[in-house]
Amino acid sequence: MPRHLVNISAYGFDLERLGGGDGVRRLVDEGGVSGTEMLTGHFPSPEGMADVVEAVHLPYAVDWFSGWNGRHDLEGLSDEQCLFLCYGRDRGSMVRTVTEMIAHAAPLRPAYGVFHGASPDLYHVFSQRNGFSDREVLAALAELLNSAVSSFPGGEPPFPLALENLWWPGLRLLDRSEVSELERRLEFEDWMLCLDTGHLMNALRDCREEAAAVENVETALDRLGDDSVERIGAMHLHLSLSADYQAETVDRGESAEYREADIDGKLSIAYPHFGRMDWHSPFETDACLRIVDRVKPGHVTHEFVTPGRGELVARLDKQMSHFRRREQ
Secondary structure, eight states, rough: OOEEEEEEEEEEEHHTTTTHHHHHHHHHHTTTEEEEEOOSSSSSHHHHHHHTTTEEEEEOOOHHHHHHHOOOOOOHHHHHHHHHHHSSSSSSHHHHHHHHHHHHHHHGGOSSSSEEEBBBOOGGGGTTTOOHHHHHHHHHHHHHHHHHHHGGGGGSSOOOEEEEOOOSSSSSSSSHHHHHHHHHHHOOOOOOEEEHHHHHHHHHHHHHHHHHHHHHHHHHHHHHHHHTTTEEEEEEOOOOOOOOHHHHHHHHHHOHHHSSSHHHHHHHHHHHHHHHHHHHHHBTTHHHHHHHHOOOOOOOEEEOOOOSHHHHHHHHHHHHHHHHHOOO
């Protein structure tokens, strides 16, 4: 049986809305989960939380691939803006950032650390006519991680890196060749995959109803093959049925306002768009159990995006109820 976690973040505003460390402990107890998967930041991890943090999600950058290849005009952006856009101003600073992210999370001694294995093309987030291929992104991902991890003892990260699929170029988990590319290029051994069910539904682009979406995910996993599925050690479990919205935005493409905006302007328009694509909703039925049973991950994180504690508790309770009923 997997260990169940709920997502939180290390940022003060999130911990405050949850009631601090004691509030997070109550959330874990009331939710019937084993602990949390904490989104860490570009700063040391909060002290006194190690007992309730079982895994971490390392900080992500909006379009790190374009940063890796010098496609962004970073003039006028602050260092902090560069961190959240692409991890830094150049390859050297990007590598240092990723190394520091891992080092900041290490004192928590997490079971794993999630790292996004794909990158949107910021200039084509509506049309999804991406300016780069999955293979190009995976090659750059390996370069970035190999360089960042090489500074740790033995050339291995202090905890396993769990590479997460998205619906952007890179790791989508739509084809076995993606995993083969990582196996061929990564120079360290301590890595695995993190299957995000909602992201896979987004990547499939045909998920409009829960039962059919689960069947589509099962078919995608069959296409990956058992050896790739066995690499999935962690799972982000949530529902996303945004196929119609995606189709509309792909047809409409980037507006003139978006095309003409600077990077900061593009980000302010893109963030709400990302949220409408990626629902992070709880499963209404126990069909989600079939995905978990198929993969058999060590950890399942019930990953939700909510404005307040009450909604987080409600969503967690709804999804965990499917597992509780089976155990009765």
